[in-house]
Amino acid sequence: MAETAEALADTQFEFITFSAGGQSYCLEITQIREIRRWTPVTALPHTPQDVLGVMNLRGAVIPIFDLSARFGLGATPANERNVVIVAAVDGATIGLLVESVSEILSVDKSAIQETPDIKSEATRNSILGMISVDESMVRVVNLDAVVDSEKGLSA
Amino acid sequence: MTTKVLAIDDSRTIRNLLRVSLEGAGFEFHSACDGQEGVDIFPDVDPDVVITDINMPKMDGFGVIDTLRSGPNRTNVPILVLTTESSDDLKSRARNAGATGWIVKPFDDGSLVSVLRRLTGHVS
Amino acid sequence: MSVNSIRDTFFEECEELLEALVEGLAQMEDTSDDMEVVNAVFRSVHSIKGGAGAFALDRLVSFAHSFETVMDKVRDRALAVDEKLMGLFHRAGDHLADLVAAARDETELDDEIETGLVNELESYLDGDTAVEDFCFDAVTLDFDGPQIDLGGEDPVSSARVFHIRFAPSRALYENGHEPLLIFDALAEFGSLSVEADLSLLPEFDSFDPADAVLSWQLSLTTSEPETTLHEVFEFVEGLCALEIEMDQTAGPQAIELPEPSALPDEAVSPTPQDTALPQISTDVPVGVTSAETLTGKKPDPGQGKSTTAPATKELRGPKPTLRVDLDRVDRLINTVGELIINQAMISQRIEELDLPTVAHLTNELEAYKLLARDIQEGVMAIRAQPVKPLFQRMSRIVREASDATGKKAKMVTVGDSTEVDKTVIERLADPLTHMVRNAVDHGLELPAERTEAGKDQTGTIRLSAAHRSGSVFIEISDDGAGLNRERILAKAMEKGLVPPDVEFSDPEIDNLLFLPGFSTAGQVSALSGRGVGMDVVKNAVHALGGRVSITSTPGKGTTFAIVLPLTLAVMDGFVISVADQTMVIPISSILETIRPNPRDIHVVGTDSEVVSVRGSYVPIVDVADSLGLGQCDDKNSNGILLLVSTEMQGLTALRVTAIHDQRQVVIKSLESNYAAIPGVSAATILGDGKIALILDPEELIRLAHAPGHDPFAQHSRMELRHG
Structure with missing residues (x-):
């Protein structure tokens, strides 16, 4: 059967790209609930460095992760220019502190390459794949891995 | 004019099933959850037909039939007995008490509606 | 309302019925000859059977039937209840609960227990097995059935004429029958002509409107078999004189002449001269006809009604209740939570404004705060439920645990009307089960030991609930031997849970029970071999924002006390x-x-x-x-x-x-x-x-x-x- 528009759409993905720790990352648009300006959070005791604390999102208590710190790129300075990407994963809502949000990227499935065999296993698990855009490379964040490893560390 | 049914049954499940079947067939549905409530609300509901369970708290189905057929408010409204037993003994007891007919549980919608139609002249 | 939601309601209702069943059985223990109680038990089982039938849950229906049949015999005083039968009833009740759960979750249950129970139940029925008088397929008056049966036949070629003589008795009308409606039903099967016989109509002054004086002669041309006609008359059998005979000669013509006026039988065709014989033909709407007017049997439904109708409907019957989707309640609780936060925010903002004269504003704010609290308390009350069903479930645990351990135990509950948040109740079920099981398994002594200690052979497991100063107190106590502290300490040391050289106070030793991986059973019994320790209980209670503590007196027994917040919100x-x-x-x-x-x-x-x-x-x-x-x-x-x-x-x-x-x-x-x-x-x-x-x-x-x-x-x- 010939390729229909529908089948084509199936292989087409939309990502939101952002910058964390100076590097370019992206998340699939369907995972993202909203993007907010950074506001101070309430710190949580006994949590890893990249768990900044919890924030009040319209009555829900959501944890905020510093993605840069998570990838070992140093803590993101907390200032009002930074943004929080609110995302849904596994029925939970979480926030990711990043430096800035860049653009919406629409790519074909075939354009997503597998993560090369990089040294850090934690980092490798946290990256689903890579997309090349012009000269640069965007990493697709594996939210499940981010949250799971955080939980594992903290709990 | 819609045909009004008063269903008296202590089982919520049965009342629900009756409601779905009968409202679907265009009846106006009223229910009571025991015999006493049934005869109490009977004058207000003023139904065209009564469906009653036999085993109920406070007043059983025979009590309902007896009250409706003999008390000060005696009525000739058709009374249909809902029963899990299909024994002739129960049928004749019901008939002697003044019941108009009976339906054996589990009932199917079609036969229930056709019986009611025959007892009331209701048109779907 | 969809079939699925009716199904859901059925299982909800089953829960209530099972509760009533357990409660009834408990009452029967005390007064087995109170027929009201027996009746209530019977009805619970019977209602489960009735509902289950509607969803074709055959296994549930058939077991409930066996159970009900024996209960019916008790109800009829044909069977006396002794300890053995009472035990059987309890086990049958437990199994019924299992069957309901299995039906709900669509899982399979082991047949073995059921077969045993059914055999035991039937042994009380002197051979007249429950299945015999139990017939669920008998569906009355399924008009479609015969037609489907005849599907292969050409309906026209098999059309016949039936002559029916129908003479209702007075009782027929008293039972709510209406001959005209019966004629309507017949008319659906073919073409019908009706002739009323007024010969018995008395003189006007001796006319008793309640008497049945009319009779009818009907002719029906139909392809339906005679049995279908009998089915139409099923309800009035015995209330009338009825003769149905097939016209052997008229059949073939009738098919060509379906109009009543063209029927060969002269008597049925309308003849204007015959004024004494008003006729109803199916071609004429049977609404108001002379026959109906003359019979005068249908009383005005409005008669006498105005004088008797009670004015206050609300005061009658059980307290009206409203069933609400839990999600809606929870959404409401959340919103009210937001409202309270919002109220706090507004108060704080106003305070920060540092206005010069805010007395009246403060009053309004205070009122707002109180209203918000009122709403919240009201909403929380919706979620509150009595602990009774939870406690009732424990009586089964006590029974099973005592059966399995050879101990004798009875359960006593105190304060089971205490209301607790629904979630708390749900999440307390497992810890409570474990504690009750432990109380029997580890707390109580064997009957012989109890006798030796001068105690009643039957141990008592006491469950109590109470509200005290904004908290819920739940206690599980036994009147057993008390904790064996020496053994607990030895065990803890053996497992390396405590250092060997430290002195412990009695309460400290008791609390060792809550350490993970601790088990006091000398050998793993059938009950405690589940890998659940008191630490799990503690964590579960803890997760509910509660605390659990333990007190024990040697020779007197052990008490676990749980303190929980009234609400989780x-x-x-x-x-x-x-x-x-x-x-x-x-x-x-x-x-x-x-x-x-x-x-x-x-x-x-x-x-x-x-x-x-x-x-x-x-x-x-x-x-x-x-x-x-x-x-x-x-x-x-x-x-x-x-x-x-x-x-x-x-x-x-x-x-x-x-x-x-x-x-x-x-x-x-x-x-x-x-x-x-x-x-x-x-x-x-x-x-x-x-x-x-x-x-x-x-x-x-x-x-x-x-x-x-x-x-x-x-x-x-x-x-x-x-x-």
Whole structure:
């Protein structure tokens, strides 16, 4: 059967790209609930460095992760220019502190390459794949891995 | 004019099933959850037909039939007995008490509606 | 309402019926000849059967039927209830509950138990097995059935003429029948002509409208078999004289002449001269006809009604209830939580404005606050349910546990109308089951031992519930031998749970039971071999914001006491500062607050401190330190001590930087979006929209002791790992 528009759409993905720790990352648009300006959070005791604390999102208590710190790129300075990407994963809502949000990227499935065999296993698990855009490379964040490893560390 | 049914049954499940079947067939549905409530609300509901369970708290189905057929408010409204037993003994007891007919549980919608139609002249 | 939701209602109703069943059986234990009670039990089983039939849950229907049949015999006083039969009823009730659960979850149940139970039940029926008089397929008056049966036949070629003579008795009308409607039903099968016989109509002055004086001669041309016609008359059999005969000669013509007027039988064709014989033909609507007018049997339904109709419907019958989807209630509870936070925010904002004259505004705000609280209490009350069903389920556990261990036990409940949040009840089921099972298995002695100790052979498991000062108290006690502390201590040492050289007080030993991996059973019994320890109970209670404690007296028995918050949604707390963070600590856990005189604080060892409170030394735990936030900067002058009592550490003073306020806070789970955090039970949102953590005093104290040589250190570390 010939390729229909529908089948084509199936292989087409939309990502939101952002910058964390100076590097370019992206998340699939369907995972993202909203993007907010950074506001101070309430710190949580006994949590890893990249768990900044919890924030009040319209009555829900959501944890905020510093993605840069998570990838070992140093803590993101907390200032009002930074943004929080609110995302849904596994029925939970979480926030990711990043430096800035860049653009919406629409790519074909075939354009997503597998993560090369990089040294850090934690980092490798946290990256689903890579997309090349012009000269640069965007990493697709594996939210499940981010949250799971955080939980594992903290709990 | 819609045909009004008063269903008296202590089982919520049965009342629900009756409601779905009968409202679907265009009846106006009223229910009571025991015999006493049934005869109490009977004058207000003023139904065209009564469906009653036999085993109920406070007043059983025979009590309902007896009250409706003999008390000060005696009525000739058709009374249909809902029963899990299909024994002739129960049928004749019901008939002697003044019941108009009976339906054996589990009932199917079609036969229930056709019986009611025959007892009331209701048109779907 | 869809079939699925009716199904759901059915299972909900089953829960209620099963509760009523258990309750009824318990009452039967005391008064087995109270027929009201027996009746109620019978009805519960019967209603389950009735509903199950509607969903074709055959296995449930058939078991309920066996059960019901024996119960019916008790009801008819044809069978006396003895201890053995009572036991069978209990087991049958348990199995019925299992069958309902299996039907609901669409799982399969083992046949073996059922076969045994059915055999036992049927042994009470002297051979007349329950199945015999049990016929569910008999569906009355299915008009479609015969037509389908005849599907292969050409309906026209088989059309026949039936002559029917129908003479109703007075009882036919009294039973609510209406001949015209019967004729309507017949007319659906073909073409019908009706002729009324008025010959018995009396003179007008002797006319009794209640008498049945009319009879009818009908002719029906139809392809339906004669049985179908009999079915139409099924309800009036015995209430009328009825003759149905097939016209052997008229059949073939009838098919060509379907109009009643063209029927060969002359009598049925309308003849205008025959005024004495009013006729009803099916071509004429049978609404108001002379026949109906003449019979005059249908009384005015309005007769007498106005005088008897009671004016207040609400006062009759059971208290009206409304069934609401739980999701809706929970959404409402959430919204009310937001409302309370919003109210706090507005108050705070107005305070910050520092307006010169705000007296009236303050009054309005106070009213707003009270209203919000009222709404909240009202909404929370919707979720509250009596603990009775939960307690009732435990009677089965007691029965099963005593059967399995050869012990004799009875259960007594106190305060089972105490209402508790639905979620609390649900989440308490497992811990309670475990504790009750333990109480029988480990708490009670064997009958012989009890006799020897001068006790009643039958041990008592007592379950009680009560509300006290904003908390729910639940106690599970047995009148057994009490805890064997020597064995507990030996076991704990053997397992390396405690260091061998430490002295323990009795309560400390008792609390060792709550350590993970602890099991007191000398050998793993059938009951306790499930790998569940008291630590699981403790964690479950803890997760509900509650505490569990244990007291035991040798020879007298053991009591487990659970204290739970009334609701999981709000809590009264102190708003405090710890280091520079605002936090909340539950008021319920705090015995008193102390602003210590530096003279009363003493350093012990290198960095441990104690405070002297009315002559006794109480260890101090620095909350900031325990949470890893750094210690309060100036120990001696700053800080307030909150005196708390914990099961493991006894009295402890928690040091915080300051107490700001006392208020009700809305509890927000940290776990729903993140994970549990040691020392923190939940979070709340303050008036300024910021999140404050709600502290867990007991956990905090444990954390503070974690690095030391404390016997409970391992426990704390375990919890850290498990989160």
